[in-house]
Amino acid sequence: MTETSPNPFSRLIPRDHSPVRVAVAGLGHMGEIHMKAAAFLQAGVSEDYYKSDLHQQIKRLTICAVCDPNPEKQHEFPTYPFYRSWTDLLRNQKPRLAIIASPSESHFALARQALEAGVHTLVEKPITRTLDECLTLIKCADAHGCRVQAGHVERYNPVAVKLHSLITGQKLRIRSYRFERSQPLPERIPDDIVTGKLIHDLDLAMYFFGPISKTDTLNCRRVDGRIVEIEIQLEHDAGTIGRLFVSWLVEAEDRKRRQVHMRPGQGETISGDFVGKSLSIAGVEVTCGVRGWIAPVNNQIKDQLADFLAYCLEPDPGIPPPLLSREEMQASIRIIEQIRSQNTHV
Numbered sequence: 001m002t003e004t005s006p007n008p009f010s011r012l013i014p015r016d017h018s019p020v021r022v023a024v025a026g027l028g029h030m031g032e033i034h035m036k037a038a039a040f041l042q043a044g045v046s047e048d049y050y051k052s053d054l055h056q057q058i059k060r061l062t063i064c065a066v067c068d069p070n071p072e073k074q075h076e077f078p079t080y081p082f083y084r085s086w087t088d089l090l091r092n093q094k095p096r097l098a099i100i101a102s103p104s105e106s107h108f109a110l111a112r113q114a115l116e117a118g119v120h121t122l123v124e125k126p127i128t129r130t131l132d133e134c135l136t137l138i139k140c141a142d143a144h145g146c147r148v149q150a151g152h153v154e155r156y157n158p159v160a161v162k163l164h165s166l167i168t169g170q171k172l173r174i175r176s177y178r179f180e181r182s183q184p185l186p187e188r189i190p191d192d193i194v195t196g197k198l199i200h201d202l203d204l205a206m207y208f209f210g211p212i213s214k215t216d217t218l219n220c221r222r223v224d225g226r227i228v229e230i231e232i233q234l235e236h237d238a239g240t241i242g243r244l245f246v247s248w249l250v251e252a253e254d255r256k257r258r259q260v261h262m263r264p265g266q267g268e269t270i271s272g273d274f275v276g277k278s279l280s281i282a283g284v285e286v287t288c289g290v291r292g293w294i295a296p297v298n299n300q301i302k303d304q305l306a307d308f309l310a311y312c313l314e315p316d317p318g319i320p321p322p323l324l325s326r327e328e329m330q331a332s333i334r335i336i337e338q339i340r341s342q343n344t345h346v
Contacts, residue, residue, distance in 0.1 A: 010145040011118055012314045013096060015057065020309065021064035023095035023119070025086055025110050026102030027073040030124055031066075034099045035077075037302040038063055041309075050306060052318030058306050065093040068102075086110055090117040097312065099305075100124060104191055108133040111148065115140045120147040120312040122305070126199055126336065127151075127329060134333045138326060147312045152203045152332070155323045156300035156307070158288040159272040159279050160204055163260075167208050172270065172281075177242040177262040179205065183255075185228065185248035192227040194339055197246045202232075203332050204260075207323075209240045212335055217342045221249065232339060 013020060022038055024031055038061050046055035065081040066073075067089045074082040083089040090098075090113060098114040100107055100123040108128045114121045115137065127150035128134045141148040154160055166172045179201035189196045206212060214235040221229040229247040236242070250257075258274040268282030279286045311322045 011120070012145075012147075013120075013309075013312050015053065015314050015316065017060065019062045020060040020097060021093065021095040022061055022097045022099065023065050023067065023089055023093060023114075024063060024099045024101060025067045025089075025114075026100065026106075026124075027066055027068040027070075027077060028101070028103075031068070031099075031101035033299070033301050034101050034305070035063060035066070037299060037305050038099075040299075040302050041306060045302065047303070047306075051310075051320065052316045054306060054310050054319060057309060057313060061097075061305075061309065064095050065089050086113055090114060090119065095119055097122070097309070104129060104195060108137065111137050112140055115144055115146050115148060118144050118146060120308075122149050122151060122308045124151045125153075125203075126195055126333060128333060129195070131330065131333045131337055134330055138330075147308075149308050149311060149322060150324060150329045150332075151301075151304060152200070152324050152329075153300045153304050154200050154204055154274060155207055156303040157274050158277050159260075159274050160207065162279055162286065162288045163262075163270075163272060164208055172262070173265050174209070174240055174262045174270075175265050176240065177205070177209075177260060179242070179244045180257060180259045180261075181245070182247040182250050182257045184250055193230060193246050193248055194227055194336060194343075197248075198230060198232070198244060198339070199332055199336055201244045201246070201260075202234075202335060203324075203328070205234055205236075205242055205244065206328055206331060209236045209238060209242070211237045211331065213237050215335060215338050215342070217339065218243070220343050223249075227343065230339075230343070 024035055041058035042061045044059050063080055065083060066077050067083045067086050069084050071084060098119045098121045100110050102110060104126055107123050111121050111123050137148050167174060181197055181201055212234050216233045218233055219231040220227060229249050231243060231245045234242045256275055260272045262270040270281050272279045277288055279288050307322050310319045
């Protein structure tokens with residue numbers, strides 16, 4: 001007897017009033033932020049720009065359990081059932097959604113387990129460390145009728161949303177750009193800066209300007225064998241040229257710097273600050289906020305989780321597709337692999 005594949009929509013969540021059980025793997029800095037975001041949404045913290053009935057659907061989210069291999073984490077999150085084994089959590093709690101916020105080397109194994117258990121899965125960036133692993137997760141999601149998504153949270157930054165609308169609406173025609181991202185090296189991050197930070201601006205570059213045809217490394221610095229500063233030049237299929245600069249080689253008292261500077265074919269420089277949520281064109285500030293935008297509780301993780309929930313619900317023509325496509329998710333991992341190959345020394 002031939003086994004048939006599940007209907008790709010077989011596990012989509014009905015648009016009713018039943019709880020949507022969420023499990024979180026990884027209770028470090030990012031895991032805590034994801035849990036706060038879920039709590040905001042469950043409490044009904046909605047935005048005017050949420051489409052259709054999403055403002056009601058988000059209230060269904062409820063964290064059913066958390067997981068971390070460190071038993072000390074149980075004392076920090078006493079409200080929720082705590083597991084050291086992700087396998088046991090999936091079997092006993094049967095969540096509908098999973099959030100993987102663990103260290104990047106564990107993303108693939110944990111996400112695959114969740115998908116094989118029939119759980120829609122949102123994975124912190126990078127979704128995996130290799131393109132082969134990313135493709136495997138996508139195939140696994142399809143085989144089990146699930147959704148899988150990478151957490152490229154900067155797409156939900158109001159500066160990024162505004163710039164994307166101006167560029168795709170052809171109100172801005174950009175010839176060149178430069179992203180700059182620097183901060184002191186966080187002790188909690190075991191990855192090099194390519195995985196930890198460069199991937200943010202690489203994803204935004206593709207979001208704004210489309211596919212990339214060529215990458216060149218202009219500068220690369222290491223400390224104890226780990227890349228801690230790098231500058232990349234990108235060429236897009238559409239002809240735009242850009243540079244990405246990321247560094248951990250800054251003084252401890254320096255604040256985070258996350259900026260973009262763009263030059264159109266004609267006109268003055270466009271500058272955006274992703275930390276300060278500000279944007280200016282020719283020195284004139286442009287409003288990035290949306291009417292009704294909630295502050296200060298608004299955060300990009302919250303909007304990302306709301307977008308992922310919408311992706312996992314039964315289709316509604318009033319809700320647009322998620323900001324990140326599968327093709328873009330794969331492209332970022334593929335280009336990160338290219339950059340790593342360019343900077344591997346035998």
